[in-house]
Amino acid sequence: MSLKFAILGLVEQQGPLSGYDIKQTIERSIFYIWNVTGAQIYNALRDMREKGLLSAETVAQDGRPDKRMHQITDAGRAALVAEADAPIRDEALRDKVLLRVFFGNQADPEAMAREIEAYMARIHQEIDYLESVERRVLANPGPQHAARHFQLLSLRLKVAQLRGMEEEFRRAGYDLPATEPDQSNPTNIAKAG
Amino acid sequence: MSLKFAILGLVEQQGPLSGYDIKQTIERSIFYIWNVTGAQIYNALRDMREKGLLSAETVAQDGRPDKRMHQITDAGRAALVAEADAPIRDEALRDKVLLRVFFGNQADPEAMAREIEAYMARIHQEIDYLESVERRVLANPGPQHAARHFQLLSLRLKVAQLRGMEEEFRRAGYDLPATEPDQSNPTNIAKAG
DNA sequence: GTTGACTATGCAATAAGTTGACTATATATC
DNA sequence: GATATATAGTCAACTTATTGCATAGTCAAC
Numbered sequence: 001m002s003l004k005f006a007i008l009g010l011v012e013q014q015g016p017l018s019g020y021d022i023k024q025t026i027e028r029s030i031f032y033i034w035n036v037t038g039a040q041i042y043n044a045l046r047d048m049r050e051k052g053l054l055s056a057e058t059v060a061q062d063g064r065p066d067k068r069m070h071q072i073t074d075a076g077r078a079a080l081v082a083e084a085d086a087p088i089r090d091e092a093l094r095d096k097v098l099l100r101v102f103f104g105n106q107a108d109p110e111a112m113a114r115e116i117e118a119y120m121a122r123i124h125q126e127i128d129y130l131e132s133v134e135r136r137v138l139a140n141p142g143p144q145h146a147a148r149h150f151q152l153l154s155l156r157l158k159v160a161q162l163r164g165m166e167e168e169f170r171r172a173g174y175d176l177p178a179t180e181p182d183q184s185n186p187t188n189i190a191k192a193g
Numbered sequence: 194m195s196l197k198f199a200i201l202g203l204v205e206q207q208g209p210l211s212g213y214d215i216k217q218t219i220e221r222s223i224f225y226i227w228n229v230t231g232a233q234i235y236n237a238l239r240d241m242r243e244k245g246l247l248s249a250e251t252v253a254q255d256g257r258p259d260k261r262m263h264q265i266t267d268a269g270r271a272a273l274v275a276e277a278d279a280p281i282r283d284e285a286l287r288d289k290v291l292l293r294v295f296f297g298n299q300a301d302p303e304a305m306a307r308e309i310e311a312y313m314a315r316i317h318q319e320i321d322y323l324e325s326v327e328r329r330v331l332a333n334p335g336p337q338h339a340a341r342h343f344q345l346l347s348l349r350l351k352v353a354q355l356r357g358m359e360e361e362f363r364r365a366g367y368d369l370p371a372t373e374p375d376q377s378n379p380t381n382i383a384k385a386g
Numbered sequence: 387g388t389t390g391a392c393t394a395t396g397c398a399a400t401a402a403g404t405t406g407a408c409t410a411t412a413t414a415t416c
Numbered sequence: 417g418a419t420a421t422a423t424a425g426t427c428a429a430c431t432t433a434t435t436g437c438a439t440a441g442t443c444a445a446c
Contacts, residue, residue, distance in 0.1 A: 001431085001432085002287070002289050002292055002432090003432080003433080004432095005292065005296070006292060006295075006296070009295075009296040009299060012299070018393095018394075018395090019394075019395065019396095020393065020394055020395080030292070030295060032286070032291075033286070033287075033288050033291045033292050033295060034286065034287055034288070034292060035286040035287065036433095037433095037434075037435085038394090038395085039395095039396085039397090039434080039435075039436085039437095040432095040433065040434070040435095042394095042395060042396060042397090043396090043397085043432095043433085043434095044432095044433095045395095046396080046397090066394075066395085067393085067394060067395080068394090068395080080296075080299055081299060081300075084293070084296055084297075084299035084300035085300050085301060085304060087308060087311075088290060088293050088308045088309070088311070088312050093225070093226070093227065093228040094195070094226075094227055094228065094287075094403095095226050095227070095351075096195050097281060098226045098347045098350055098351060099195055099198065099199060099223070099226050099227060099347075100277070100281050101343055101346055101347040101350065102199075102202075102223060102226060102343060102344055102347040103198070103199070103202040103277060103343065104277075104339075104342075104343035104346070104347075105339035105340045105342070105343050106202060106205070106273055106274060106277035107274075107277035107278050108278060109339070111278060115280060115281045116281070118280075118281070119281050146297075146298035146302070147298040149297075149298070150294055150295060150296065150297035150298050151295055153294055153297070153361075153365050154291045154292075154294040154295040154297075156361050156364075156365070157291055157294065157357075157358050157361050157362070158288075158291060159361075160357030160358055160360060160361040161354040161357050161358060162357075163357055164350075164353030164354050164355075164356055164357030165350050165353055165354060167353060168346075168349050168350050168352075168353040169350070171349075172346050172349070194401085194402080195402090196402080196403075197402095211423095211424075211425090212424075212425070213422095213423065213424055213425080229403095230404075230405080231424090231425085232404080232405075232406085232426085232427090233403070233404070233405095235424095235425065235426065235427090236403085236404090236426090236427085237402095237403095239426085239427090259424075259425085260423085260424060260425080261424090261425080287433095
């Protein structure tokens with residue numbers, strides 16, 4: 001449900017969107033929480049149209065392919081609210097990275113250490129990047145108070161998780177490989193994969 | 194693959210295991226990383242037997258149902274090592290809790306605040322519980338140095354994540370509901386849900 | 387003039403994960 | 417005697433997620 005929840009939330013907040021728009025938006029705003037490919041989104045959209053959660057209208061463009069703009073329906077809005085109001089549970093607790101660490105002794109020791117340090121480097125860059133996003137958001141005050149509050153909160157929660165992990169890796173004796181700082185986000189965690 | 198990876202890792206480390214044994218072990222040692230039900234394990238085992246990653250032998254018991262003890266095969270060991278040696282990627286980045294926070298404005302504001310505070314309480318208990326596990330492990334020194342190192346590391350990484358989130362929620366103005374402390378783990382995050 | 391990036395969508399197949407129902411026996415508790 | 421818990425397993429159906437492939441036009445760079 002969660003990808004569909006995210007799509008419903010975006011379409012509700014940002015009016016009619018094409019699949020492509022949704023992909024862009026997720027890559028710009030939810031990338032640190034949820035990773036998707038284009039195919040996943042189009043698959044989900046088809047499904048949601050068939051279930052009546054979204055309605056779509058084909059719009060012709062000049063010089064560009066047609067696109068299908070999606071709107072949330074009453075049924076979609078009901079599904080969105082139902083999910084948003086459901087109790088928060090940590091169901092499907094699942095962390096591939098921690099699992100790899102847990103069974104780290106199955107790997108070659110030196111390779112494992114290198115992997116961890118490379119992962120630390122990605123964490124480090126990701127923290128920098130997320131904090132630059134936060135600064136950018138804070139610097140330009142807009143409307144949508146409640147939405148902004150929660151979006152920033154989730155971002156800061158992610159940063160807090162990453163910081164915690166980084167410190168813990170350090171405490172365990174692992175160290176960042178020396179690199180130049182980088183303000184862009186070419187190899188961030190969310191995208192590396 | 195990850196559930197199967199976990200199963201392969203356990204069977205490799207702890208010799209012949211029944212599905213039931215695996216369930217118990219996961220509930221005792223990997224519960225904070227990966228959540229499973231019995232059916233999931235038995236489904237995975239059938240699959241892995243069919244693929245030749247595990248071999249099984251039925252063992253009769255008196256006063257108890259027969260059980261099928263699983264051993265890792267050469268193919269299984271190869272699959273385990275292949276996974277363990279693969280680069281660590283944060284593929285399938287997916288956090289339902291953060292997603293719920295991100296779209297928190299879609300929920301009723303007071304209900305959302307209550308949900309977050311209830312979640313904080315679970316985090317808090319989970320930290321206490323994980324730290325008690327860590328103390329217990331540290332207090333009884335055993336063999337398996339490398340395995341222990343990585344198992345404790347993953348546990349501490351999880352604690353670090355949770356601590357980070359707890360602090361961040363506090364900073365955002367949310368507060369733990371007042372409760373009695375509890376040393377057992379009846380409603381911990383891993384099990385709640 | 388061809389290569390690559392961007393815009394834009396789709397389907398089929400597979401893999402992975404989840405749920406619910408079901409079968410048994412033994413022991414301990416009420 | 418009834419109920420609950422622990423042990424031990426299976427299957428079918430389902431949802432969710434992932435991958436690979438295909439299509440097709442515009443635009444800029446080389």
